[in-house]
Amino acid sequence: QVQPVESGGGLVETGGSLRLSCVFSGNTFMTYSMGWFRQRPAKDRELIASISSWRGSTTYYGDSVKGRFTISRDNDKNMVYLQMTNLQPGDTAVYFCNAKRGPPPTAISDSGIHWGQGTQVTVSS
Numbered sequence: 001q002v003q004p005v006e007s008g009g010g011l012v013e014t015g016g017s018l019r020l021s022c023v024f025s026g027n028t029f030m031t032y033s034m035g036w037f038r039q040r041p042a043k044d045r046e047l048i049a050s051i052s053s054w055r056g057s058t059t060y061y062g063d064s065v066k067g068r069f070t071i072s073r074d075n076d077k078n079m080v081y082l083q084m085t086n087l088q089p090g091d092t093a094v095y096f097c098n099a100k101r102g103p104p105p106t107a108i109s110d111s112g113i114h115w116g117q118g119t120q121v122t123v124s125s
Contacts, residue, residue, distance in 0.1 A: 002025065005117070008020040011123075018084050037095070037111065047111070082095070
């Protein structure tokens with residue numbers, strides 16, 4: 001059963017950094033494109049970053065996080081990461097990991113069917 005599980009969220013001050021991790025169950029991790037999404041209070045879920053399957057040679061970032069967030073994957077560990085820097089209060093959200101067959105998602109409508117339970121990130125001003 002495919003089940004992403006996120007970790008690494010927490011409380012951080014403005015300008016700080018966090019690294020989110022997502023571990024993927026099963027032995028087919030390499031074949032999935034992975035995405036990080038977030039849902040801010042009273043907002044729709046949105047795509048933050050995604051990475052292609054296998055070598056992860058293709059990445060995508062939402063405009064609001066370009067230059068601040070970096071997605072990466074480690075196929076040996078079945079892990080995908082989201083390194084977040086220069087965090088702002090507007091980044092406060094629940095962050096979700098998503099697994100998708102095929103090309104990496106570029107929008108919420110293009111997400112895969114496998115979701116984690118989410119991890120809370122709170123940025124204090």
